[in-house]
Amino acid sequence: QVQLIESGGGLVQAGDSLRLSCAASGRTFISLVMGWFRQAPGKEREFVAAVSWTGGRTKYADSVKGRFTISRDNAKNTVYLQMNSLKPEDTAVYYCAAGDAGSYANFDLFHSWGQGTQVTVSS
Numbered sequence: 585q586v587q588l589i590e591s592g593g594g595l596v597q598a599g600d601s602l603r604l605s606c607a608a609s610g611r612t613f614i615s616l617v618m619g620w621f622r623q624a625p626g627k628e629r630e631f632v633a634a635v636s637w638t639g640g641r642t643k644y645a646d647s648v649k650g651r652f653t654i655s656r657d658n659a660k661n662t663v664y665l666q667m668n669s670l671k672p673e674d675t676a677v678y679y680c681a682a683g684d685a686g687s688y689a690n691f692d693l694f695h696s697w698g699q700g701t702q703v704t705v706s707s
Contacts, residue, residue, distance in 0.1 A: 586611045586682045586696035593678060593701030596670055600705070604665040606680030606698055617687040618656055618663040619694055622676035622703075629679070631691050633665060641688070648674075670705045677702050 592604040608616070619634040633644045633654035642654050653666040663680060678701050681687075683694035 586616065588680045588682060588696055588698035590678065590680045590698045590701040593703045595704045595706065598671055598705055598707050600670050601666070601668045602670065602703060604667070604678055604680075604701060604703075606663045606665075608661045608663070608680075608682060611682075613661040614658045615684070616682045617685060617694075618654075619681045619683070619687065619691065620654060620663075620665045621679045621681055621691075621694075622674075623679070623700075624673075624676040627676075632678070634688055634691070635663065636688055637685070643688070667703070670703075672705045672707045675703060675705050 586608055587610045588606055588608055590606045620632040621629050622632050623629040631645050635642050635654045635656050639656045651669045656663040680698040681694040682696040687693040
């Protein structure tokens, strides 16, 4: 199992930026696909971004493409989500997730989740 701890959430204004971090422990980080998901009040959890174990491949939800960037530092066992040009509709609890190779194509295969960090964007 993998332990994940997110940080970096907060209250910002529309147009601002935030960087979320997720520190992983408990398994070899480099073997894991890492992702970010979010859940807004009254809505289901949705995919935001994912990065392959090398960091060479990334994918994004259409709603964040061009504004958010996922990256990872395998030396620090950490994955990041840089969020620029934030919008009120980005308000949600953001969750870090880890999975094995298949997770990159099938998000249902993510097996470890962090506790979440709140991001609130005011208009």
